[in-house]
Amino acid sequence: MPTADELLSADTVTTLAGLLARAGGRRSAPALTARAAALDGLSYSGRVGAIRDAVLADLPEDWPGFEAVVRTALAEPGFEGWMTFPVNEAVAVRGLEAFEPGLQLLRDLTPRLTAESAVRPFLRADPDRALAVVRTWTEDPDPHVRRLASEGTRPRLPWAPQLPAFVADPRPALPVLDALHRDPSEYVRRSVSNHLNDISRDHPDLAVGTAARWLAEPAGTTDRVVRHGLRTLIKAGRPEALTLLGHAPDVPVAVHGPVVTTPRVAVGEYLVFDYTVTNTGELPAELVIDYVVHHTKANGTRTPKVFKLVTRPLAPGETLAGTKRHSFKPITTRRYHSGEHLVQLQVNGRVRGEAVFSLDAT
DSSP states (O other): OOOHHHHSOHHHHHHHHHHHHHHTTOSOOHHHHHHHTSOTTOOHHHHHHHHHHHHHHHSOSSHHHHHHHHHHHHTSTTOOGGGHHHHHHHHHHHTTTTOHHHHHHHHHHTTTSOOTTTTHHHHHHOHHHHHHHHHHHTTOSOHHHHHHHHHHTOTTOTTSOOOHHHHHOOGGGHHHHHHHTTOSOHHHHHHHHHHHHHHHHHOHHHHHHHHHHHHHSOOTTHHHHHHHHTHHHHHTTOHHHHHHTTOOTTOOEEEEEEEESOSEEETTSEEEEEEEEEEOSSSOEEEEEEEEEEEEOTTSOEEEEEEEEEEEEEOTTOEEEEEEEEEOOOBTTBOOOOEEEEEEEEETTEEEEEEEEEEEOO
């Protein structure tokens, strides 16, 4: 993962200052120049906010003047990459009152570096008015713009403010996904999948119903879009999602395991377990095999986390055998606690076997 300084360094901000000064017909951009010398200690988000404020200070306060400078800068080949991200955020401030022209400027900026975060203030301020513009982007010849339509309207876009109205009711943005789920660009289709996955977290029935509509008239890429879009429901073992994708929860299988071969594990080591799954039915079985680690918390309760093992068909009578090594190396997103933990095997969303092991977190 690049560091904040690698993404928005002093040299990058100095270059941006020169570009915007020339675009505005000025000798310098004093606020940006000063900010370039005062970035130490700032996180990436802190740098974005500080540079955005410097852009707003250096560019004209009126929208027409501000827009003219940014559009002139767009003619410069060096105006690209991470330096444009804080400029996008400045457009989200200065362009909100102008509204449609502000959105269209973001549409033109997004090929330089995605404006997915900057469109969200417009969607929060007036969803209907913003969506009227965003829906036109689904027919844009540039895949970056088409992706912006899907990614910018995601209810729970990571590293960006949520869209509370779309978390509560994502249906207004569904026409965007309907227009793009068969897009020729994998870059765009992946965004559609992630948007559908966002919806599934709060409205699983709507997500499954939307996926079913798409699968009723599929393109060659639809199955992959849907599978990735319903991945959270698949991991959670939701039967309606599994059934839609051909993974019957009541599939006839015999499961042996998990057989834990490391009953005591220390942080930094691996949990190792073996398993076998046999198709005992008379027809081929489409299987999604996962494992669930139930981490013990400080208060003695457990929280489950689902991990992927394998997705594959099994012929009648066929057996799949395997060994899994699950790492307990320290990570920043989880704190481990000593005690008895649980690991389960899950086949098509149904728990088929479990075993305990002890973790030493001291």
